Amino acid sequence: xxxxxxxxxxxxxxxxxxxxxxxxxxxxxxxxxxxxxxxxxxxxxxxxxxxxxxxxxxxxxxxxxxxxxxxxxxxxxxxxxxxxxxxxxxxxxxxxxxxxxxxxxxxxxxxxxxxxxxxxxxxxxxxxxxxxxxxxxxxxxxxxxxxxxxxxxxxxxxxxxxxxxxxxxxxxxxxxxxxxxxxxxxxxxxxxxxxxxxxxxxxxxxxxxxxxxxxxxxxxxxxxxxxxxxxxxxxxx
Numbered sequence: 468x469x470x471x472x473x474x475x476x477x478x479x480x481x482x483x484x485x486x487x488x489x490x491x492x493x494x495x496x497x498x499x500x501x502x503x504x505x506x507x508x509x510x511x512x513x514x515x516x517x518x519x520x521x522x523x524x525x526x527x528x529x530x531x532x533x534x535x536x537x538x539x540x541x542x543x544x545x546x547x548x549x550x551x552x553x554x555x556x557x558x559x560x561x562x563x564x565x566x567x568x569x570x571x572x573x574x575x576x577x578x579x580x581x582x583x584x585x586x587x588x589x590x591x592x593x594x595x596x597x598x599x600x601x602x603x604x605x606x607x608x609x610x611x612x613x614x615x616x617x618x619x620x621x622x623x624x625x626x627x628x629x630x631x632x633x634x635x636x637x638x639x640x641x642x643x644x645x646x647x648x649x650x651x652x653x654x655x656x657x658x659x660x661x662x663x664x665x666x667x668x669x670x671x672x673x674x675x676x677x678x679x680x681x682x683x684x685x686x687x688x689x690x691x692x693x694x695x696x697x698x699x700x701x702x703x704x
């Protein structure tokens with residue numbers, strides 16, 4: 468077990484049982500971000516390193532990541548496109564083919580079916596499941612189409628609707644308030660350590676997602692779930 472789950476397990480023995488699992492969306496309930504970048508690159512002809520460089524230059528120019536502003540609703544998708552494509556070192560032309568950025572981005576997004584099956588197991592054991600996501604308002608129909616949202620989640624907290632995103636402590640406070648839960652009974656599963664650290668700062672438990680096998684094993688251990696569930700394969704382990 469990695470150091471973070473070990474610490475969480477130690478805290479669990481002295482505190483109340485975990486009753487709610489909170490999942491991140493991108494990179495946890497979907498395939499890894501690197502795969503999404505690669506498919507976007509194939510679709511547009513923009514090399515991944517050029518796209519990442521354009522995001523970095525736009526961040527330096529405006530003093531804030533354009534994705535961070537998009538995920539809090541501070542800018543619209545069209546402004547993200549303008550900022551990023553204008554930073555490409557070669558003329559991008561009409562690389563999007565007249566399509567919304569999100570439509571091409573979601574060509575490279577698919578659900579982690581194995582982890583989705585595990586969430587059903589968590590719910591069947593009598594626990595609550597919530598979604599805490601840094602996401603984009605214009606993309607809501609797209610990301611919701613990848614998951615049975617109403618079936619899986621008791622609560623959804625979406626940064627683009629809240630105007631605040633992880634790892635800002637405020638979004639964790641809103642999550643816990645909506646759950647009506649003691650933070651010590653809530654476990655976050657997220658692929659970014661900064662988001663996990665922020666959750667721990669709010670007295671929640673947190674596990675960093677690395678692979679599906681690791682996540683199922685570590686969450687199951689902390690929540691006292693029996694064995695590994697049987698469900699459809701296809702997770703991003």
